[in-house]
Amino acid sequence: MGFFDTVPAQPAGGLEPLAIDRIRAIFDRSGIKYGVDDDGDLFGSWEHGFFHFIAAGDGKNVFCLRGTWFGELPHERLDEVNAFTADWNRDHFWxxxxxxxxxxxxxxxxxxxxxxxxxxxxxxxxxxxxxxxISTGSALFEALNEAFPEAKREDNRE
Structure with a gap:
């Protein structure tokens, strides 16, 4: 029997299922403004980009925070951006x-x-x-702003 063939015992103490409503409650309590998309997932704008907060998977137990930088660059810059993101991924855990x-x-x-x-x-x-x-995504977006100050910014805040 291999490591991945075993099912670990469920930890005890205060664990509740992941749910978008739990994230909504945190945002409401913190005064964070957000929207809700057609799938019921949350999204919001920060200073240099926007983020989606998604519960995915069959049991909706996989949490995905996906961010998009407000900047845009022409296709000719793709190699530079690829090099930047490769360096980021090598130097940062997330x-x-x-x-x-x-x-x-x-x-x-x-x-x-x-x-x-x-x-x-x-x-x-x-x-x-x-x-x-949010903080590490925002740090990425700030680093992109420094590396590509000429990028066209499209702030999609509502």
Whole structure:
């Protein structure tokens, strides 16, 4: 029997299932403004980008915080952006950063911080995950602003 064939015992003490409503409660308590998309996931704008907060997977127990930098660069800069995100991913544990090319041919940078909570999590753990993802994603976006000051900024705040 291998390591991944075993099912660990469920930890005891204060764990509740991941739920978007739990994130909403944290945001409400903290005064964070957010919206709700058609799938019921949350999103919000910060200084240099916006973030989506997604519960994914069959049991909705995988938390994904996905950020998008407000900056855009022309397609000709893709190699530079690839080099930047490769360096970021090598030098930082999180968030994972990667460029995407839009339908309009512009380069955007996204980031993700993903954690599976098969047995649930405490409110402190969820707050920590949110804080970590937002702060490190924001640090990535600030680094992008410094590396690419000429980037077109499209602030999608409402």
């Amino acid at each position: 968030p994972k950063a990667y460029p995407v090319v839009t339908e309009e041919g512009m380069v955007r940078v996204l980031c993700e911080h993903v954690v599976a909570y098969s047995f649930g999590l405490t409110v402190d753990q969820l707050e920590d995950h949110l804080g970590c993802g």
